Amino acid sequence: MKFVIQRDQLMDSVQNVMKAISSRTTIPILTGLKIEARHDGIKLTGSDSDISIESFIPKEEDGIVYVEQIEPGSIVLQAKYFPDIVRKLPQKTVEIEADDQLKVTIRSGGSEFHLNGQDADEYPQLPELHTEDSFELPTDLLKNLIKQTVFAVSTVETRPILTGVNMKLEDNHLNFIATDSHRLASRRIPLEKQTQHLNFSSVVIPGKSLNELNKILEDKQDSVEISVTENQILFRTKHINFLSRLLDGNYPETSRLIPEQSKTIVYGTTKELLQSIDRASLLAKESRNNVVRLQTKEKDQIEISSNSPEVGNVVEELSAKSIEGEDLKISFSAKYMMDALKAIDNEQVKIEFTGAMRPFIIRPIDNDQILQLILPVRTY
Amino acid sequence: MKFVIQRDQLMDSVQNVMKAISSRTTIPILTGLKIEARHDGIKLTGSDSDISIESFIPKEEDGIVYVEQIEPGSIVLQAKYFPDIVRKLPQKTVEIEADDQLKVTIRSGGSEFHLNGQDADEYPQLPELHTEDSFELPTDLLKNLIKQTVFAVSTVETRPILTGVNMKLEDNHLNFIATDSHRLASRRIPLEKQTQHLNFSSVVIPGKSLNELNKILEDKQDSVEISVTENQILFRTKHINFLSRLLDGNYPETSRLIPEQSKTIVYGTTKELLQSIDRASLLAKESRNNVVRLQTKEKDQIEISSNSPEVGNVVEELSAKSIEGEDLKISFSAKYMMDALKAIDNEQVKIEFTGAMRPFIIRPIDNDQILQLILPVRTY
Numbered sequence: 203m204k205f206v207i208q209r210d211q212l213m214d215s216v217q218n219v220m221k222a223i224s225s226r227t228t229i230p231i232l233t234g235l236k237i238e239a240r241h242d243g244i245k246l247t248g249s250d251s252d253i254s255i256e257s258f259i260p261k262e263e264d265g266i267v268y269v270e271q272i273e274p275g276s277i278v279l280q281a282k283y284f285p286d287i288v289r290k291l292p293q294k295t296v297e298i299e300a301d302d303q304l305k306v307t308i309r310s311g312g313s314e315f316h317l318n319g320q321d322a323d324e325y326p327q328l329p330e331l332h333t334e335d336s337f338e339l340p341t342d343l344l345k346n347l348i349k350q351t352v353f354a355v356s357t358v359e360t361r362p363i364l365t366g367v368n369m370k371l372e373d374n375h376l377n378f379i380a381t382d383s384h385r386l387a388s389r390r391i392p393l394e395k396q397t398q399h400l401n402f403s404s405v406v407i408p409g410k411s412l413n414e415l416n417k418i419l420e421d422k423q424d425s426v427e428i429s430v431t432e433n434q435i436l437f438r439t440k441h442i443n444f445l446s447r448l449l450d451g452n453y454p455e456t457s458r459l460i461p462e463q464s465k466t467i468v469y470g471t472t473k474e475l476l477q478s479i480d481r482a483s484l485l486a487k488e489s490r491n492n493v494v495r496l497q498t499k500e501k502d503q504i505e506i507s508s509n510s511p512e513v514g515n516v517v518e519e520l521s522a523k524s525i526e527g528e529d530l531k532i533s534f535s536a537k538y539m540m541d542a543l544k545a546i547d548n549e550q551v552k553i554e555f556t557g558a559m560r561p562f563i564i565r566p567i568d569n570d571q572i573l574q575l576i577l578p579v580r581t582y
Numbered sequence: 583m584k585f586v587i588q589r590d591q592l593m594d595s596v597q598n599v600m601k602a603i604s605s606r607t608t609i610p611i612l613t614g615l616k617i618e619a620r621h622d623g624i625k626l627t628g629s630d631s632d633i634s635i636e637s638f639i640p641k642e643e644d645g646i647v648y649v650e651q652i653e654p655g656s657i658v659l660q661a662k663y664f665p666d667i668v669r670k671l672p673q674k675t676v677e678i679e680a681d682d683q684l685k686v687t688i689r690s691g692g693s694e695f696h697l698n699g700q701d702a703d704e705y706p707q708l709p710e711l712h713t714e715d716s717f718e719l720p721t722d723l724l725k726n727l728i729k730q731t732v733f734a735v736s737t738v739e740t741r742p743i744l745t746g747v748n749m750k751l752e753d754n755h756l757n758f759i760a761t762d763s764h765r766l767a768s769r770r771i772p773l774e775k776q777t778q779h780l781n782f783s784s785v786v787i788p789g790k791s792l793n794e795l796n797k798i799l800e801d802k803q804d805s806v807e808i809s810v811t812e813n814q815i816l817f818r819t820k821h822i823n824f825l826s827r828l829l830d831g832n833y834p835e836t837s838r839l840i841p842e843q844s845k846t847i848v849y850g851t852t853k854e855l856l857q858s859i860d861r862a863s864l865l866a867k868e869s870r871n872n873v874v875r876l877q878t879k880e881k882d883q884i885e886i887s888s889n890s891p892e893v894g895n896v897v898e899e900l901s902a903k904s905i906e907g908e909d910l911k912i913s914f915s916a917k918y919m920m921d922a923l924k925a926i927d928n929e930q931v932k933i934e935f936t937g938a939m940r941p942f943i944i945r946p947i948d949n950d951q952i953l954q955l956i957l958p959v960r961t962y
Contacts, residue, residue, distance in 0.1 A: 283865055283893060290861050306894075313861055317894035481670050481693055485663055513663060514686075514697035 203239045203275025204299040207259065209291055209310070211268050212244075215257040216285050218442060219248030221414045222255040223281045229326070234278035236325045237298070244269055247328070248281065253411050254328050255418070256443040271297075276322035277306055287315055328445060331436045335400050336429040337393065339376075341419050341439070344426050347378045347389050348416045350545040350572055354380040354387035355409035366406035368453040379456055380409070385538045386456055386575040387545060402430045406453050411446035418442060460575060461561060464554035466498065466530040469523040469567060472551045476543040478506050478518040483536030485510040493579050494536045498522075498529050508536070523550065532558045533581040539564075542574035583619045583655025584679040587639065589671055589690070591648050592624075595637035596665050598822060599628030601794045602635040603661045609706070614658040616705045617678070624649055627708070628661065633791050634708050635798070636823040651677075656702035657686055667695055708825060711816045715781050716809040717773065719756075721799050721819070724806050727758045727769050728796045730925040730952055734760040734767035735789035746786035748833040749815075759836055760789070765918045766836055766955040767925060782810045786833050791826035798822060840955060841941060844934035846878065846910040849903035849947060852931045856923040858886050858898040863916030865890040873959050874916045878902075878909050888916070903930065912938045913961040919944075922954035 216235070225233055227250055236247040243260040261269045277300040288296065291310035300306045300319055308315040339347075348367075356364035361383075370377040371393070379388040415437055419426065427438040430448075437444040482494045486508045494508045502522045509515040532555060543551065548566035555562045564574040596615070605613055607630055616627040623640040641649045657680040668676065671690035680686045680699055688695040719727075728747075736744035741763075750757040751773070759768040795817055799806065809816040810828075817824040862874045866888045874888045882902045889895040912935060923931065928946030935942040944954040 280893065286864050287861070290857065290864065292857060292861075312899035313858070314897045314899075315861075315865075315894060316896075317865075318892070477670070477672065478693070481667070481672075481695075484666050484670065485695075485697075512698070513660065514695060516696070517694045519692035519694075 203237070203277055204271060204273040204297070205239045205244060206270045206295055206297045207244060208268050209288060209294055209296050211259050212296060213285075213288050215244075215246050215259050215441075216288055218257045218418050219246045219255045220281060220285055221418060222248040222250055222253045224250040225282065227251070231278060231320055231324050232326070233281060234320055234325070235281040235284055236276065236278050236322055238276040238322065239272050239274050241272060241274060244272075247325070249326070249328070251326070252408065252447050253414060254443075254445040255414075256328070256445075258441045260441070275300060277304065278320040278322050278325050279306060279317060283317070329434060331429050331431055331434060331445070335402050335431070336427055337400060338425045338427050340425050341423045342421050343391065344428075344437075345416055345419055345421065346547070347376075347391070348412045350389045350547070351378040351380040351387040352409050352412045352416070353541050353545070354382060354385055354574075356382035358382075363406055363449055363451040363453055365410075366408045366449040366453075367412055368404060368406050368456075370404045370453075371400055371402065379453075381454075381456060381459075381575075384535070384577050385542070386459060386573075387542065388456075388573045388575075390571050400430075404453060405430055405435065406449040406451070407435055407446060408449055411444075415444050415446075418444065459561060460563065460573070461554070461556045464527065464556050464563070466525070466527040466555040468498070468504065468525050468553045468555070470504070470520070470551055470553070471523070472543055472546050472549055474520055475551065476540060478520050479536050479539050479543070482506045482508045482516045482518050483540075485513045485516055486536065492536045493533050493581060494539075495531065495533045495581065497531045498525050527555075530555050530558065532562070533579045534562075534576055535579065538576045542576060545574055546572060583617070583657055584651060584653040584677070585619045585624060586650045586675055586677045587624060588648050589668060589674055589676050591639050592676060593665075593668050595624075595626050595639050595821075596668055598637045598798050599626045599635045600661060600665055601798060602628040602630055602633045604630040605662065607631070611658060611700055611704050612706070613661060614700055614705070615661040615664055616656065616658050616702055618656040618702065619652050619654050621652060621654060624652075627705070629706070629708070631706070632788065632827050633794060634823075634825040636708070636825075638821045640821070655680060657684065658700040658702050658705050659686060659697060663697070709814060711809050711811055711814060711825070715811070716807055717780060718805045718807050720805050721803045722801050723771065724808075724817075725796055725799055725801065726927070727756075727771070728792045730769045730927070731758040731760040731767040732789050732792045732796070733921050733925070734762060734765055734954075736762035738762075743786055743829055743831040743833055745790075746788050746829040746833075747792055748784060748786050748836075750784045750833075751780055751782065759833070761834075761836060761839075761955075764915070764957050765922070766839060766953075767922065768836075768953045768955075770951050780810075784833060785810055785815065786829040786831070787815055787826060788829055791824075795824050795826075798824065839941060840943065840953070841934070841936045844907065844936050844943070846905070846907040846935040848878070848884065848905050848933045848935070850884070850900070850931055850933070851903070852923055852926050852929055854900055855931065856920060858900050859916050859919050859923070862886045862888045862896045862898050863920075865893045865896055866916065872916045873913050873961060874919075875911065875913045875961065877911045878905050910935050910938065912942070913959045914942075914956055915959060918956045922956060925954060926952060 238245040246257045293311040297309040304319040306317045306319040368379040375390045377390045423439050429436040486492045497505045502525050506518040542564045550567035552565050552567045561577050618625040626637045673691040677689040684699040686697045686699045748759040755770045757770045803819050807818040866872045877885045882905050886898040922944045926946050930947035932947045941957050
C-alpha cells in the first residue's frame with residue numbers, strides 16, 4: 203500500500219473517524235484506525251462496534267487532485283498517535299507506505315515516522331446494509347432534529363431504551379422523541395410523498411450515536427441519506443458513512459403523557475425567560491434538583507424565584523407577552539427548563555400549564571412541530 | 583453600604599481579585615470577597631494569605647462615571663456565587679446594598695439577589711508595605727521576564743526554595759532565575775540609574791504568584807511599581823495592588839552551573855527546531871522522560887530522533903544555519919527543550935554544547951539577556 207495525500211483532507215477524515223474510536227474497547231484491533239488505499243481514493247474506518255464511521259477521500263474531485271501515486275492495499279494503525287502526527291507534519295502533502303511486514307512509513311518534508319501496523323484482514327468487516335428503507339433529509343434539518351431532542355435522553359442505564367431517541371414514522375410525519383421520564387423533548391416534520399414506501403415505523407437510536415453524528419455533519423453538506431434495518435441505521439453523506447446499532451426493545455408510548463387541555467397559558471420572550479431562570483438558579487447550583495419557582499402576577503407579570511437558606515435568595519420579575527387563564531404557582535428544575543427553552547427555535551414561546559402538579563408544555567409560539575414537556579417538582 | 587456601579591467595570595475587578603481566592607483555605611472568611619465602598623470609589627479584596635489582590639474602581643476617571651450614590655461601608659460576600667451573579671445580571675448598572683444585619687441586596691433590572699454577607703471587620707488586615715525599595719518596570723517587560731523563566735520552577739516540594747523564581751540585583755542588572763535542578767531559565771535586563779538606591783539583593787517569589795500576576799497584568803497598562811520588603815513583595819499598577827509572600831531560605835548559586843566554553847555550536851531557526859522536536863517526541867509522549875536524540879550530520883544537517891520500541895520511531899532531518907566545532911550526539915527531554923525554545927524571543931537561536939554529558943545552553947542569536955540551560959539525559 204502506498205499513496206501521497208493532501209494533509210488537510212487527510213486530517214479532516216481522520217478527525218471524523220476518530221469519533222468512533224475508543225481506547226476502552228474489548229476488541230484490541232478497534233483501538234486502531236483502518237486505512238484502505240483503492241484506485242479511486244482512500245477510505246478510513248473507525249469503530250467501537252456500536253458506532254462505525256467510514257470517511258472517503260476521492261483521488262480527484264471537481265478537478266482538484268487529493269491523492270496521487272496510489273498503490274492499493276490496506277493497514278490498521280494505532281489511532282492514539284496518528285491524528286497528532288498528521289496534524290503536526292511539516293508539509294502540505296504526506297506520503298504513507300506500508301510494507302509486507304506491516305511496517306508503515308509516513309513521510310513529509312524532513313520528517314519520517316516508522317510505525318508498527320496491524321493486519322487489516324483482522325479488522326472486523328462492517329455489515330453492508332441492504333435496505334429499501336431509505337430517505338433523505340437536509341443536513342441542517344437533521345442536525346436540528348438531533349439538537350432539539352437528544353439532550354432529554356436518560357443518562358442512567360436503569361431503563362436502557364430511554365438512553366436512545368425514538369425515531370418514528372406516523373401519518374407521513376417523522377418524529378424524534380426523547381424522554382428520561384422527568385421530561386420529554388420531541389420534534390416532528392412532514393415527510394415527502396417519496397417516503398411513503400418506508401417499512402420501518404419506530405426505531406430507537408442511541409443518544410451517544412446522535413451526539414457524535416451531530417459533530418460530524420457539516421451544515422454545508424446538502425443532504426443525508428438515512429437507511430434503516432432491523433438492528434442498524436446508516437447515515438450517508440457524500441463521503442461519510444455513519445453506521446450505528448439500534449437499541450433493542452419497545453419505546454414507551456409517550457403521547458398519553460401530553461396533556462390535551464391547559465388551565466394557564468403564558469406567552470413570553472424565549473431569551474428573557476431563559477436568562478431569568480438562569481439567574482434564579484445561580485444560588486441553587488449545587489443542590490441536586492436546582493429547583494426554581496414560577497408565579498403569575500397581576501398585569502401579565504411573572505415572578506421566578508429560588509431560595510437557598512444558607513446562601514440567600516433570588517427574585518426575578520419579568521413581563522410576559524400575555525397570560526391567559528388561572529393564576530399559577532409551580533416549581534420545576536431550572537436545568538430542564540433551560541434545556542427546553544434552548545431547543546425552542548423561535549423568539550417567542552408559549553407555555554401551557556394544567557396546574558402545579560401536572561406536566562407542562564413548552565412550544566414555539568407559531569408552530570407545533572417542537573414540543574417540550576417537563577414534570578413539575580412538588581414544593582408548594 | 584450602598585452604591586450603583588457599571589457592571590463591566592465591576593466584572594473586570596471581580597475577575598482580578600478572584601485569582602487570589604481559593605475555596606480550600608484554612609481561614610473560612612478568605613473564601614469570601616471583600617467589598618469596600620469609599621467616597622472615592624470601590625475597593626475589592628481577595629486573598630489566600632499567600633497572595634492578596636486589591637482592585638480599585640474609581641468613582642470617576644477621565645470624565646467617565648463608574649460609581650454613583652456611594653454610601654461608605656464594607657462587607658464580605660461568598661466568592662463562589664458573586665462572579666456568576668455579576669456576569670449574568672440583565673442591565674449595565676448594578677446596585678449593591680448591605681444593611682446592619684449583613685444582608686446584601688444586588689439589584690439590576692427585574693433581578694434581585696439577597697445574599698448573606700459576613701462582617702468585614704473579621705477580614706484579615708493586609709499589611710501596609712513601608713519600603714524605599716521600589717522600582718518600576720514596563721508591564722510588557724515584566725510579563726516577558728515572568729514567561730521566560732517561571733515555567734522552569736520546581737513543582738515538587740522536596741526543595742521548596744526551587745518552587746520560586748529568584749529575583750536578583752547584580753551589577754545594575756535585574757535577573758530572574760528559575761531552576762528545578764534539571765534545567766534553568768534566566769533573563770536579565772539592565773536597570774536605570776534611579777534604582778541604584780535599592781537595598782534588596784536577592785528574593786525568591788513563589789512561581790504560583792508570578793503565574794497569577796501574569797494573568798492579571800494587561801499589556802496596555804503602562805508600568806508596574808515593584809516594592810520589596812524582607813518577606814513580601816508588592817506589584818502595583820494604576821488600580822491593582824498584588825501582594826505576595828516571599829519564600830524563606832537562600833536560593834542556590836546558579837552561575838557555576840553555566841559552562842563557560844563550548845565544543846559544538848549549532849545555529850538554527852527557532853520555530854523549525856521547535857516543530858521538529860515536537861514531532862520527534864510524539865511517539866514518546868507517555869514515557870516519563872520523553873527523551874529525544876540530536877545528532878549533527880554533514881553539511882550543517884541535524885537529525886532529531888526518538889524510538890519507542892512498541893510503537894515505532896521518528897527521524898527528523900533539518901538544516902541548521904551553521905554548525906561549528908565537534909560532531910555531537912546528545913539526548914535530552916523534549917519537553918524541556920520545547921519550553922526553552924518557546925522562551926527564546928528571536929527567530930534564530932544559538933545552542934552551545936560541551937559534550938554529550940554536560941549541560942547545554944540555548945540563547946537568542948543576538949543577545950545574552952535570555953539564557954536557557956538543560957541537563958542532557960544519558961542514553962548513548
